[in-house]
Each structure stands twice: as C-alpha cells, then as structure tokens.
Amino acid sequence: MALSGVPVPAADGTVAAAEWLDFAFRSMAIDRLVHHFEGMGTGFAAMGVVASISILVYPLHSLLSPRTTPATTDNTATAAPSSDGGGRPVGTYVAAVGLPSAAVWAFAVWAQRRAAWGLVPGLWLALFCACVTLKITSFVAASAVATPPQTPPSPAGSSSDASSAEAAAAAAAAGPRSLTFGEYLFFLFLSPSLVCEVRLMKVSARRRSRPLRAASEFFHAVLTFLCAHCVVGSILAPSLRLFFSAVSPGWVEGAAAGWAELEAAGGAGWPSWTAGSALLAGGDKEDSGTRLGQLVALGCFLWMLFVVSSALHFMVFYAFWHCICLGMAELWGFPDRNLYGCWWLLFDEPRDFLRMWSTPVHRWLSTCVHWPMLELCSTSDEGVDGTKSPPSAELSTATAEVAGDPSKWTWVPAVLATFVVSGVFHEAVVYIAMRGTCWPFNTFLLCVGGVLVIFWDIVFPLPDLKPSSESEGGSPPQTATLSPRNEGGAGKKVVRAYGHRGRMSAAAFCVSVQLSAFIADCAAWLWWRHIHMKN
Known part of the structure; x- marks a missing residue:
C-alpha cells in the first residue's frame, strides 16, 4: 500500500532532508496531537x-x-482504647471513603460536561480521580490495620494483666504507626504506589532523590507515548475505518455527519450506542459490500486486534507503569523501586505474566477488594481458611483440605466483586475522558471474562501465595511462588489442596480484560476524532 505524501527522490536518487522532515511531521499528525492538548x-x-x-x-x-x-519525631505513639471492636468499621469507610469519592466523581462529571478540552486533559482528570479514590480507600484500610483495638486490663489488676498491658503498649509503640498529615500528602500526590504501606511512607524510609534518572525515565515515557500516538493514527484508525466501511458502506460518512450535528446542537462527545450499532447492525445484505472486501476487512481488523492492540498495551503500560512511576520514585526518593518489575520478560510463564502485567492495580484490588471479600464471605470467624492472616505456604495438605472445604466457594463473590469494581472504574475513566462511554465493548468483555473465570483454575494451576515477612497487620501477600505439587497438577486438584490461595491471579485476569476494553474505547474515540477532523 503506497503512502501518500512520501517525498519523491530526485534524478540522482536523493531526497532533501527538509522534505523528509516535513513528511515525518505530517505522519505523526502533530496538529491532531496538539488538538488533544487543548x-x-x-x-x-x-x-x-x-x-x-x-x-x-x-x-x-x-x-x-x-x-x-500519628508518630512524631521521637518515634512514639499513644493509643487510645477503641470502642468499635476493631476490624473494618463500616461507618468510617462510608464517611471517609464514600462521601469524598462521590464528591470527586460528581465534580469530574460536572466539569467534563461544562468544559471544552481535548483528550489529554480529560484523560488526566479521569485517571487522577481514579488514583485519588484508590489511594483514599487504601489509606483508610491501612489506618484500620495500623490502629488495632486495645484490650483494657481486667478489674482484678493482677500482675499478669499488668505485664500484658505493658507488652501491648510496647507492641503498639514498636508497631506500625498511622500516617502524619505530611506523609498522607506524600502518599496521595507523590507516591507512585496505589497501596498505602505505612513503613514506606515514613520520612526515614525515603532514599536520596535522583533527578537525572527521573528525567531519563520521563523522557522514555514521552517517546513511548508519541510512538503509541503514531501507531493509532497510522495503523489503528485506518484499520477501523476500512473494517466499518466494508461492513456497511456509507456508515462512516453518516456517523461523521451525526457527530457534527451532535456538536452543533451543543452535545459533547458521541453517544454510547454508536460503536455498538457499528458492530451489531452490519448493514443490509444489499449494501454490505463484496464478500472479498468483507474478508479483507475482517482480516485487517483481527490483525489490528491481536497484533496492534497488544503492541499498544505494551507501549502504554511500559510508559505509564514503568517509566512514569519509576521516575516519580527516583525523583521523590520512594523506597520501593520494584513497582512494576520486568513484566515484559515473563512470556515463558503465562501465569506470572497475567498476574504481574497489572501489578500496581492488582495489588490494590487484592488488598482492598479481593482479600476483604474473602474475609467477609468466610464461614469462620477467624478469617480466611480459619486463620487471622493470609494462609501460609507451610500449611500441610491435610490441614489445607479441611480448612478449604467449608468455604470452598467463597472466592466466587470475591472474584465477582473484584471484576465489578474494576469494570466500574474503567467505565468511569472512559466516561470522563471521552465524554461518553462505549458500553457494548465492556459488556461483551465482561460476559466473556465472567465465563472464562469459571474455567480459570483448569487452564492455569493456581500459584501458592506466601505472605511477605515485611507486610504489616496481616495484609495480603505480594509475592507468589509455585510449589512442586502445584506445577504439574490439574486445577481442580490444586483447588482441593490449597483452598483460597492463588485466587488473586483471577483478579489480575479481570483487570487485564477490563484494560483491553479501555484500550478499545480509547482507539474508538481517537478514530472518531480522526473522522471528525477530516470532515
């Protein structure tokens, strides 16, 4: 396929550098990119x-x-008796998480309906709202863990009670502290992690700032995002246009005219049913085009879906989760430098890749949604699988079978809750960023993902999760290893042997499915903008 606008070489076969530079700028669609930053x-x-x-x-x-x-400069803390019984107070969650989050998203919806901006400001606002909501939830959850209820001494006042009270006071002084206001601001605006780990937010835990390394990471992020923009404008948008033109000739021009009428009438963005009607209507038999054209369009669309979409996933995730987050860690001295890890080197092990490619979001979902839901749905009052903390890797097979059987299916509502929370946040981000949402994409992927989750244990054996020794207050483990019994066994056998352990891999799968829907929505929006600007 010939490229329009390619510089024509002279008689001696050379091309002026200025012509190549002009062609490169036109290929990158700088004017369209500037329009996104309005x-x-x-x-x-x-x-x-x-x-x-x-x-x-x-x-x-x-x-x-x-x-x-909160801990002060002398590294001490005073604990007051608690009257609510500890755990996760629902009232505090509703007031400290629900009300501010509702206010944040309500203002974002109001702003995106009133303001006239491009894709980038809307996307930044949507991601910032999502990040703030996730961090607020993690902060409240970490505070509930860091401030356990205190048991008052018995009226008898025996020496054993006094010694236990002194031991409890010493443990409270040596244990995790709640964040100060400055540390809370650091976590909210400067920390690249979505999970509030108190020990990492302390001033004493921070490293020396390295601005040059941070600048290098930010520069790599800019180049990667620019490359993703070129892929969308040069490959993804033409592929979508070719596909929809072959399925229903004349539909593209009619959709562009509908867009113009919608904006002329004062509407913002495009209605939610447009992309769904393109996929489901397909045109009549009389005007559906030739069979050869449809096959070419279908092949182009599938190639775009499996090849180009995967490349966009890698570029966007590398630029954001690795470059930007690592740059922030280097700039502000955040102690954890392994925020994302070398996830692009995990192709030899599908289980690790699907679990780690969305590590930051996966950690938040595991900490704030999946693990609390397991505790809530557990039949035992002592926690998941009859333990106060996440199950240990040293648990024997017989004990694991006995512990896992009474609450064998408690993982189902936990996975469904994780899936729903992930889907709601992705739809909210899409709605704020694009002034509309593409429900058919996410609805279809939600149904497909829900069916695949049922067979997840059969396809991929479950990893045996080991709790981290540095985790505080029984927070869920962040690392996973495969035991020898786990590597060659079938999924059902692992379910019987290990109960709930490894269910968080399904949560990572839920996130990956919803992220695919997010990329599809972004591609559809950019394609619409491309059509609108050409017409």
Missing part, C-alpha cells in the same frame, strides 16, 4: 479541586477514628 489550564484547575477534596479526607478520618496519634 484546554490544559481548565484541566489542571479541575484537578486542583479534586486534590482539595481528597486532602479533606485526613481530618475527616481523624475525627471519625481518633484511636491513634
């Missing part, structure tokens, strides 16, 4: 309002749960 000032102002709302969570949480005074 309204950055308004977007930053909206992000400032969202940041102000999220800052109010700390004093609100302190008023609702004044159980522990």
Whole structure:
C-alpha cells in the first residue's frame, strides 16, 4: 500500500532532508496531537479541586477514628482504647471513603460536561480521580490495620494483666504507626504506589532523590507515548475505518455527519450506542459490500486486534507503569523501586505474566477488594481458611483440605466483586475522558471474562501465595511462588489442596480484560476524532 505524501527522490536518487522532515511531521499528525492538548489550564484547575477534596479526607478520618496519634519525631505513639471492636468499621469507610469519592466523581462529571478540552486533559482528570479514590480507600484500610483495638486490663489488676498491658503498649509503640498529615500528602500526590504501606511512607524510609534518572525515565515515557500516538493514527484508525466501511458502506460518512450535528446542537462527545450499532447492525445484505472486501476487512481488523492492540498495551503500560512511576520514585526518593518489575520478560510463564502485567492495580484490588471479600464471605470467624492472616505456604495438605472445604466457594463473590469494581472504574475513566462511554465493548468483555473465570483454575494451576515477612497487620501477600505439587497438577486438584490461595491471579485476569476494553474505547474515540477532523 503506497503512502501518500512520501517525498519523491530526485534524478540522482536523493531526497532533501527538509522534505523528509516535513513528511515525518505530517505522519505523526502533530496538529491532531496538539488538538488533544487543548484546554490544559481548565484541566489542571479541575484537578486542583479534586486534590482539595481528597486532602479533606485526613481530618475527616481523624475525627471519625481518633484511636491513634500519628508518630512524631521521637518515634512514639499513644493509643487510645477503641470502642468499635476493631476490624473494618463500616461507618468510617462510608464517611471517609464514600462521601469524598462521590464528591470527586460528581465534580469530574460536572466539569467534563461544562468544559471544552481535548483528550489529554480529560484523560488526566479521569485517571487522577481514579488514583485519588484508590489511594483514599487504601489509606483508610491501612489506618484500620495500623490502629488495632486495645484490650483494657481486667478489674482484678493482677500482675499478669499488668505485664500484658505493658507488652501491648510496647507492641503498639514498636508497631506500625498511622500516617502524619505530611506523609498522607506524600502518599496521595507523590507516591507512585496505589497501596498505602505505612513503613514506606515514613520520612526515614525515603532514599536520596535522583533527578537525572527521573528525567531519563520521563523522557522514555514521552517517546513511548508519541510512538503509541503514531501507531493509532497510522495503523489503528485506518484499520477501523476500512473494517466499518466494508461492513456497511456509507456508515462512516453518516456517523461523521451525526457527530457534527451532535456538536452543533451543543452535545459533547458521541453517544454510547454508536460503536455498538457499528458492530451489531452490519448493514443490509444489499449494501454490505463484496464478500472479498468483507474478508479483507475482517482480516485487517483481527490483525489490528491481536497484533496492534497488544503492541499498544505494551507501549502504554511500559510508559505509564514503568517509566512514569519509576521516575516519580527516583525523583521523590520512594523506597520501593520494584513497582512494576520486568513484566515484559515473563512470556515463558503465562501465569506470572497475567498476574504481574497489572501489578500496581492488582495489588490494590487484592488488598482492598479481593482479600476483604474473602474475609467477609468466610464461614469462620477467624478469617480466611480459619486463620487471622493470609494462609501460609507451610500449611500441610491435610490441614489445607479441611480448612478449604467449608468455604470452598467463597472466592466466587470475591472474584465477582473484584471484576465489578474494576469494570466500574474503567467505565468511569472512559466516561470522563471521552465524554461518553462505549458500553457494548465492556459488556461483551465482561460476559466473556465472567465465563472464562469459571474455567480459570483448569487452564492455569493456581500459584501458592506466601505472605511477605515485611507486610504489616496481616495484609495480603505480594509475592507468589509455585510449589512442586502445584506445577504439574490439574486445577481442580490444586483447588482441593490449597483452598483460597492463588485466587488473586483471577483478579489480575479481570483487570487485564477490563484494560483491553479501555484500550478499545480509547482507539474508538481517537478514530472518531480522526473522522471528525477530516470532515
């Protein structure tokens, strides 16, 4: 396929450098890229309002749960008796998480309907709202773990009670502290991690800042995002246009005209049913085009879906989760440098790849959604599989079978809850960023993913999760290894032997499916903008 606009060589076979430079700029569609950055000032102002709302969570949480005074310079903390019985107080969650999160998203919806900006400000605002909501939830959950209820001494006042009270006070002084206001701000705005780990947020745990390394990571992120933009504009958008033109000739022009009428009438974006109607209607038999053209379009579309879409996944995830997050860690001295890991080297092990390619979001879902749901649905009052903490890798086979059988299916609501939370957040981000949402994409992938989750254990044996020795307050483990019994066995045998362990791999699968829907929505939006600007 010939490229239009390619510089024609002279008689001696040479081409002027200025012509090649002009062709390169036209191929990158710089004018379209600049159009995406329109309204950055308004977007930053909206992000400032969202940041102000999220800052109010700390004093609100302190008023609702004044159980522990944050650690001061002398590294001591005072614990007050608790009257709510510990655990995860529902009232504190609703007031400190639900109300601020609702205010954040309500303002974001109002702003995206009133403001006129391009893709980038809307996407930044949507991602910032999602990040703030996730961090607020993790902060409240970590505070509930870091401030356990205190048991008052018995009235008899025996020496054993006094010694136990002293031991409890010493443990409280040596254990995890709740965050100070400055540490909360560091976690909320500067920390590249979505999970609030108190020990990593302390000032004493931070490393020396390395601005040159941070600048190098940010530069790699810019180049990768620019490459993704070129792939979308040069390959993805033409493939979509060819596919829809072959399925229903004249549909593309009619959709572009509908877009123009919608914007002329004061509407924003495009309606949610448009992409779904393109996939489901397909045109009549009389105007559906030739069979050869449809086959070519279908092949082009499948090639775009499995090859180009995967390349976009790798580029966007590498640029954001690796380059930007690692650059922030280097710039602000965050202790953890292994935020994402070398996930692009995991192709030899599908289980590790599907579990680790969305590590930051996977860790948050495991900590704040999946593991609490397992505890809530467990039939035992002592926690998941009859333990106060996540099950240990040293658990014997017989004990694991006995512990796993009574609550064998408690993982089902946990996985479904993880799937629903992931889908809601992705749809919210798409709606704010693109002034509309593409429900058919996510609905289809939600159904397919829900069916595949049922057979997940048969396809991939479950990894045996070991709790991290550095985790605080029984928080879920962040690493996973495969035991010898686990490597060659079938999925059902692993379910009987290990109970709940390894279910968080299914949570990672849920996230990957929803991220595919997110990429599809972004591609569809960029394609619509491309058509609109050409017409």
